[in-house]
Amino acid sequence: MKKNLQREETFYESIIRKGYSRRDFLKFATYMAAFMGLENTMVGQLVKTMETKKRIPVIWEHFQECTGCSESFIRSDHPLVADVILDTISLDYTDTLMAAAGHQAESAKQASMKENYGKYILVVEGAIPTKDDGVYCTIAGRTAVEIIKESAAGAAAILAFGSCSSWGGIQAASPNPTGAVPVDAIIKDKPIIKVPGCPPISEVMTGVVLFYAMFGKLPELDDEGRPKQFYGKRVHDSCYRRPYFDAGLFAETFDSEEAKKGYCLYKLGCRGPVTYNSCGTIGWNGGVGFPIKSGHPCIGCSENNFWDNGPFYERLENIPGMGIEATADKIGKIVLGAAVGGAAVHAVATNIFKKKEIDENKEMGEINEQNLNE
């Protein structure tokens, strides 16, 4: 009975019940609106929605993963953020954080999925192994493939949290021994929002959940299925070291004077120019910093296949299957050299094999030269 009552609560009621003041609530609404990339004028609407909207049940599945995304998620810097996610939306199942365990946990999930069929959000953390009938990841005796198919059936939308569930991640890196695939390789008939990153920024994950919870629709997605407000820009384009890039001031080694001065890390293999994320704007640990700010180049953790696009400290990655150090430029130089050499050899051969024609042309030309009028 009590459970049902809670489910009828709005976001606002549950926040107030927790002992927060209305002022805290308004601050939180403003804060989240900013994170979601909404306009100022939308704050009012957000407040209104939170006051009237019922909470949304969430099922959070963990497959092949390190729980790093959950760790990042619970470290949102605004206290209300974590509260909103963990209490206000009803997180009905997440085997890492929930109190129940074993059969109890599984039956709670089944009950919630049945009760909220077609309405709940499914969060997926981790890739799904498909090789050998999916035996490489089993929970409660069932494979990840089986579980995802079951939980996705009644989901209103799926949020793929982290690079593993978005792209396959490190599990799917070559040689991919378990045949790990991302969520969208298995589930085709549901809206899937990719929130890649290893892990994603906490505020980004919260922002996406809230957006859906508030507005009941998916945020605007880019061509690759990521929410535009968080993945619309390259790290490079919001990087505070960008002026050094444009000025052509680069650090070439980590121990150099240039690195100390905070020059651009482009030549140290920074993946900022090819990575879409909010690190440069939202930042990590409450906006304190992000890798580049700490002097380390971006490794592009939110990009597809980032683990295989190494080495991390080189600008140009190795060509797969061609051995180490076989970068495109080395092969290019060899091929170009071969072309020049081939042309030289051909030129010599021409003088030998085409001697007759060349001599004939020359002879005729000489005759003509002799017969010129003065």
Place this chain on the structure above:
Amino acid sequence: MKTITYNYKRVYVWELAVRFFHWTTVLSLTVLVITGFIIADPPSFNLNVEATNSYWFGYIRLTHFAFAYILIANVIFRLYWAFVGNQFANWRNFIPYTKKHWQNIAHVLKVDIMLMKDKNHNLSDISIGHNSLAAFSYFLMTLLFFLQAITGLALLADTSGWWFPKMFHWIVPLLGGDIPTRYIHHISTWFFLVFVVVHVYLVLYHDYVEARGEASSMISGFKFVRAERFRKIINKIVSTITKNQTNQSKAKKTDDK
């Protein structure tokens, strides 16, 4: 000792539009390759300046993008010219879709690449415009150009405010992200370089062996073609004109005397 030499006629092969296209491509390709390699692996001068006072890398990128647009416009113009230009500029030269094309490719491979003896000495084997193999290589380079342009524009799309580069952004998810897109853009550059070496060498080869103005034709537009290859009637007209001219000049000379 032979007393006859071949008679050649001057033919306007490359129209001004074609030559303009050629040299604009040369210029923009040179600039694009140089700036492209600088962008891929910039030298670090690290002059003792503040970032505020320097923008050279920004200008390198600006140059790269500007010349990319010049080359794109140039190719679009040339595609148009492939339909309105003369017979040597026509698109039919570039795609080997007939038996004739393939016979010519086989001939060029045998005689010019493998340097085998040309036993038949068939005049029609010698192409007046492009030979079919060269033309086919330009067709392949056009395809490579499109790959290069689309990957380049797709990479530019997110920082551009213009709809034109944004039109090509779809290729990024298709290739699996910015990293592979950029990689393909980089590797393609080497194909252009190899093409340039082979192309320039073969132009010089033809000029040297055939001695009919292959290299200079891209400046003047004219190539020299054996008189036997013209219609008889044209030969007659042309020879009467020349005869008249010589008669006139002879008459003039006698007058002078």
